[in-house]
Amino acid sequence: xxxxxxxxxxxxxxxxxxxxxxxxxxxxxxxxxxxxxxxxxxxxxxxxxxxxxxxxxxxxxxxxxxxxxxxxxxxxxxxxxxxxxxxxxxxxxxxxxxxxxxxxxxxxxxxxxxxxxxxxxxxxxxxxxxxxxxxxxxxxxxxxxxxxxxxxxxxxxxxxxxxxxxxxxxxxxxxxxxxxxxxxxxxxxxxxxxxxxxxxxxxxxxxxxxxxxxxxxxxxxxxxxxxxxxxxxxxxxxxxxxxxxxxxxxxxxxxxxxxxxxxxxxxx
Numbered sequence: 001x002x003x004x005x006x007x008x009x010x011x012x013x014x015x016x017x018x019x020x021x022x023x024x025x026x027x028x029x030x031x032x033x034x035x036x037x038x039x040x041x042x043x044x045x046x047x048x049x050x051x052x053x054x055x056x057x058x059x060x061x062x063x064x065x066x067x068x069x070x071x072x073x074x075x076x077x078x079x080x081x082x083x084x085x086x087x088x089x090x091x092x093x094x095x096x097x098x099x100x101x102x103x104x105x106x107x108x109x110x111x112x113x114x115x116x117x118x119x120x121x122x123x124x125x126x127x128x129x130x131x132x133x134x135x136x137x138x139x140x141x142x143x144x145x146x147x148x149x150x151x152x153x154x155x156x157x158x159x160x161x162x163x164x165x166x167x168x169x170x171x172x173x174x175x176x177x178x179x180x181x182x183x184x185x186x187x188x189x190x191x192x193x194x195x196x197x198x199x200x201x202x203x204x205x206x207x208x209x210x211x212x213x214x215x216x217x218x219x220x221x222x223x224x225x226x227x228x229x230x231x232x233x234x235x236x237x238x239x240x241x242x243x244x245x246x247x248x249x250x251x252x253x254x255x256x257x258x259x260x261x262x263x264x265x266x267x268x
Contacts, residue, residue, distance in 0.1 A: 091164030113164035148225025165253025
């Protein structure tokens with residue numbers, strides 16, 4: 001409990017610092033490129049085009065999903081995934097990447113994963129705003145959709161921070177873990193219904209494995225909110241499972257972080 005209180009206190013005491021550092025992180029990320037902040041749109045746009053070409057036109061032949069054009073259905077899942085993917089990879093490497101800079105300072109290390117994921121959130125919000133405009137043009141949007149989106153954003157952000165406390169700690173101790181996480185993330189992309197729709201007739205074992213993946217919950221939540229204006233998923237038992245996993249990960253992550261952070265500098 002002491003570790004949990006310590007981590008929460010550091011987060012609350014350094015909200016302004018995390019906000020400033022997250023903005024600086026975005027500026028630094030694109031500082032060396034000629035196009036600069038344009039890459040926030042260009043990189044996802046290239047990936048979306050490739051996935052739509054292969055899965056939308058190539059495999060599905062342009063067929064809609066639930067009466068929605070495949071392109072719109074796809075980006076309602078892939079834009080949340082960009083946030084998830086970037087946060088997992090950058091979050092796991094966050095402490096190790098910044099440790100050399102802050103090792104001789106009295107710096108609250110637990111804020112590093114948080115502000116790194118916060119910087120990813122800014123990009124996500126920009127892309128999400130574009131997505132909302134597309135959905136409005138195609139079929140309109142309701143107040144319930146906005147409520148559902150806010151919930152999904154907060155849920156995803158909370159889960160990613162809880163996960164990052166574990167992965168950033170272990171990745172600092174063993175660099176192999178960071179490489180392993182990159183491989184696992186690629187696998188999760190295909191286990192999460194980003195580019196395909198779950199079927200009622202799929203193998204029961206595969207369906208179970210798919211649904212214990214917390215990202216299934218948030219991706220389907222984004223789609224339900226945007227495309228159907230429904231927030232019924234919030235009242236499901238799956239919500240209890242998702243938040244239970246999130247809390248457990250945060251507790252474990254906080255304990256790991258406090259236990260090992262005095263030794264982080266030894267792994268430089």
